[in-house]
Amino acid sequence: DAGITQSPRHKVTETGTPVTLRCHQTENHRYMYWYRQDPGHGLRLIHYSYGVKDTDKGEVSDGYSVSRSKTEDFLLTLESATSSQTSVYFCAISESAGELYGYTFGSGTRLTVV
């Protein structure tokens, strides 16, 4: 979507290696989110940020960390990737939490851990 980009789009990595996914926005929105999407589970929140250096955990945060040193960038790190973290990861942004037409999503990153 315009104004939000995720990188990389696809990645294959080995079990035990660190991985960082990047979300970049040009909308100057306050809120940024990382979700993972798996068959049968829909979209589940990993972490979110409500400002620079302000982050909080979602329902599936174990094994993930995030950082937001600038308004425009929100990084998701898998410290030691496991096969259970094979998923499609979506970043989203919003001006306010939940309201005002909800979130704008990126195109996703497909991560495969082998």
Place this chain on the structure above:
Amino acid sequence: GESVGLHLPTLSVQEGDNSIINCAYSNSASDYFIWYKQESGKGPQFIIDIRSNMDKRQGQRVTVLLNKTVKHLSLQIAATQPGDSAVYFCAETRGSGNTPLVFGKGTRLSVIA
């Protein structure tokens, strides 16, 4: 059109018929609801939203109905087209405060030409 049970993940509809996609939400404190459409290989896209002080809202070819008594949300698509084929998600939140959206598991809509 064809109604689906709350837990049926797929819906097949003839082109031109109306579609009804259902969603149950769990949090009685939720007061803002959104429907998203996700096409293959893309991120979810906003379709329509509704606040808890309303029970119906209409958009272009889409209508969202909210029944707070039974915590049920539905999305109606009129004159379903092949381009409507996608996975549809409902999402809920409390509209005030710092509460992220919680998404349902989704329903796949397939339009039969």
